[in-house]
Amino acid sequence: MENGEIPENANEHCPGPQADSAGKSDACQGCPNQQECATAPKGPDPDLVAIAERMATVKHKILVLSGKGGVGKSTFSAQLSYALAAMDFQVGLMDIDICGPSIPKMLGLEGQEIHQSNLGWSPVYVESNLGVMSIGFMLPNPDEAVIWRGPRKNGLIKQFLKDVYWGELDFLVVDAPPGTSDEHISIVQYLQATGIDGAIIVTTPQQVSLIDVRKEVSFCKKVGVEVLGVVENMSGLCQRLTDFRFVKLTENGEQNDITERVLGYMREKAPEMLDVIACSEVFDSSGGGATQMCHEMGVPFLGKVPLDPQLCKAAEEGRSCFADQKCGVSAPVLKSIIEKLLVMNQWREELQQVRE
Amino acid sequence: MENGEIPENANEHCPGPQADSAGKSDACQGCPNQQECATAPKGPDPDLVAIAERMATVKHKILVLSGKGGVGKSTFSAQLSYALAAMDFQVGLMDIDICGPSIPKMLGLEGQEIHQSNLGWSPVYVESNLGVMSIGFMLPNPDEAVIWRGPRKNGLIKQFLKDVYWGELDFLVVDAPPGTSDEHISIVQYLQATGIDGAIIVTTPQQVSLIDVRKEVSFCKKVGVEVLGVVENMSGLCQRLTDFRFVKLTENGEQNDITERVLGYMREKAPEMLDVIACSEVFDSSGGGATQMCHEMGVPFLGKVPLDPQLCKAAEEGRSCFADQKCGVSAPVLKSIIEKLLVMNQWREELQQVRE
Structure with a gap:
């Protein structure tokens, strides 16, 4: 109880x-x-009082949720945090995926550890204005499974909220595991009294993924968390034609690599093809994708991020996709989604006023 | 306790x-x-006795696990079940993803309900030799979130094992949610005394996904479940060049569709390109992917399934990918993985002997 x-x-x-x-x-x-x-x-639970004290220095709390796993939720949380930090906000990123923490790798912080001070647990810092907390920093062996049932996971989430010294934060981004179970019920329960700005829900365009997003929206409504908006991720693969590998299938189904031949052929006979971008839907979105679902459920649609192999690579290497020009297909869209969030919620004006 | x-x-x-x-x-x-x-x-827990009685008519129990979500675990479970059923085995497919059940949709069974008989709960049947059980069949409204903490999820999993009348089964395939928490600890605990043949672990090639798979392998070792093998899914996108959409970017980043022009151009100037297959890595596998990981952790590698938009479509529409020729890029590989499983574990010989 x-x-x-x-x-x-x-x-x-x-x-x-x-x-x-x-x-x-x-x-x-x-x-x-x-x-x-x-x-x-x-x-009242004395822990909730301690959490309220810690959260008194945090201006905005954003949950990043998804119904299904593997839709790029952690990638989005990571890039959202990078983007907000690049705008000079003070940002904290908290990973409450206890059994499968991806955040340390995606921020280039693998192998880092949490330190304790007299103010509490210190997050691991990417930059002076971007701190990160994850169970990934607490595991002696990264291959070891965290075989924990609900109560133990809830206990750690409570400690993250109660014992971490974030200092003054403009934004605390909370990256949750997929689903609507212990971690989700707990984070809302622990934070609700301190005010949650809302949740961003990440999905892919297929029906199988959208079914679970509907459940996530219904969860938010039931527990009283506002849906700030839905991001459709992996919305088709777009890539320069010259970045593909080309093969022919042999009679027994094996692949014969003919990339060099095709590229030479294009250069010689069809040079107009060299700067063409080829797009594939990958995931079937004939059901109307997230746009349609948002319309039906009355929640804001924030935008579509294409499946960009360069963004996957940035996540693998723990880099911001905004730092260079490599993620040309995805970074501009991500940026406009984050701008939209700042405008819709009037966060920038508000935070600027506070500073002035 | x-x-x-x-x-x-x-x-x-x-x-x-x-x-x-x-x-x-x-x-x-x-x-x-x-x-x-x-x-x-x-x-002994009297429920475990009841489970042992139910499982006495099930010859082989296979868990399908993944560290991360969205790697195609349910798609694999569904197609594995279709394939085994097409080989005339008696197959049961049990979905223990309580908060995000995808199995009903992937087997074309949305909107179906479970019926009760004096023998127990009846699974929903795709064919007479392919029965399915999922919480998806028990929800009055598919959009409604299942906001359950661990104990309640464990209770339903126990009921699925204790109260479902499967009859004689050659294979019970159990599709688990991602992670190593309540559902996983419970299914192993409930089934262990009745004998679990082992687990198939599904992953994608990126490091972020492989980190979690290592945890899943470590989970299996800790709880004493054999790893039957690892499947690398979404291992690059392969598609006929003529199935792509082609665009050029305008100066302000908008996409201009030029598909018709490019196809006409190819037909006229470069007809050799028309039957070329274009492949993209999509997910960075520079770390060696699952092959390397399997080698390091001493578990069998079963094969690589390319990211095939047609397979995604089959999953969306609840169809077997083996029923027609559409999934030409993925179905042959899936088939050879399943063959490998049957051979490595000598299941076919054993089940044939029983029948003779």
């Missing part, structure tokens, strides 16, 4: 374990929790 | 809640669970 939640096996009309009548009302007769409720200390 | 697990808050040298000395040994002094342990009934 962590934090006053109504237990699943409670009787109907349960007054809630935090109520004065807990364990003593008529509805409590025969409930398996009756004795515990009647005798447990009442009042 | 479900199923005799040692609770997280137990004292050091805990004898285990199922031991005769539980709650009574020296080590139990002051443990918060002491009283419960001392008074709880001992002996």
Whole structure:
């Protein structure tokens, strides 16, 4: 009965374990929790008070969610944090994917460790205005599985909120694992009283992914978190024709590489092809993709990010996609999505006023 | 203290809640669970006995796991089940992704419901020899989020094992969500005594995905489940050049569609290009991909499945990729992976002998 939640096996009309009548009302007769409720200390969870104190120096809290995994949620969280930091905001990025933390690698921080000071746990810093916290920094062996059930995961998330010294932050970006279970219920429960600005939901265009995004939107509505918007990621692959490898299939299905021949052929016979960009849908979006879904569910659509092998590479190498010109297909779109977020929520004006 | 697990808050040298000395040994002094342990009934969990009875008619149990989500695990589980059923095996497919079930859609069973008979819950059948069980069949509204913490998810998984009447099965394929948490610990715990043949781990070639696969392999080793092999999925996009869309970028970054012009141009000036297949790596595999990882961790590598838009489409539409010739790039590879599994584990010979 962590934090006053109504237990699943409670009787109907349960007054809630935090109520004065807990364990003593008529509805409590025969409930398996009756004795515990009647005798447990009442009042707010002292940990929530500690969390509220830590969060008093954080201006905006943004959750990054997805229904399905592997849609590029962590890549988006990482690049969002890079972009906000490049705009001179103070940014914290918290990874609450306990069993599969990708954030340390995506920010080029593999092998780093968390240090403790008298102010609390210190995040690992990419730049002086971009701090990161992840269980990835706490594992002695990166290959080792974190085989934890819910309560232990919730305990660590609570510690991240309660014990990390972020200092003054303009934005705390929280990267969640896929789904709507322990981590999600807990982060909302722990942060709700301190104010969550809202959630960004990342998806891919296929129906199988959109089914789960609808569930994620329904989760946000149920727990009272605003949906700031939906990002459609991996929205088709776009790449210069000359960056492809070309093959012919032999009769028994093997691939014969003919890249050199094709490139030579193009140069000689069809030079107009050399600067053409070839696009493939990859994931079927005949159902209308995220645009359609957003319209139906009444949530903002933020934009489509194409599947850009260069963005995947930046994520693999722990680099910002905005630092150079390599991610020409994806970086401008990501930038405009982040601009849209700042404008829609009037964050820039507000934060500038505070500074002046 | 479900199923005799040692609770997280137990004292050091805990004898285990199922031991005769539980709650009574020296080590139990002051443990918060002491009283419960001392008074709880001992002996095997009666549910595990019921599960063992149900599983007595199932010859082989295969888990399909992945470290990261979105790597095509459910697509693989679905196509593995289709392939085994097409070989005339009796197949059951159980989806234990409680918060994001994709299996009903991928088998073309959306909107179907589970029925109850005096033998138990009846799976939903694609064919007479391919039955499917998923929480997706139990939700009145598919958009609604399943906001469940661990214990409730574990309870449903137990019911799937205990209450579903599968009849005689050659294979039970279990599709798990990504990670190493409640669902994974539970399915292994519930099935271990009945014998798990092993786990197939699905990944994509990037390092960020492989990091999590290493954790999954470490999980299997820790809980004593054999790794049957690793499948590298989305291993580069391969598609006929004529199936691409072609664009030129305008000066302000907008896309100008010139597909018709490029195709006409190729037909006229470069007809040799028309049956060329263009491949893109998409996900960076410069780290050696899954082959290298398997070698390092001493587990079998089963094969690489290219990112085939036609396979994505088959999954979206709930079709077998083996039923027609559309998935020419992916289906032959999937088939050879499944053949490899049957040969390596001598399943075909064994099952044929049983029939004769």
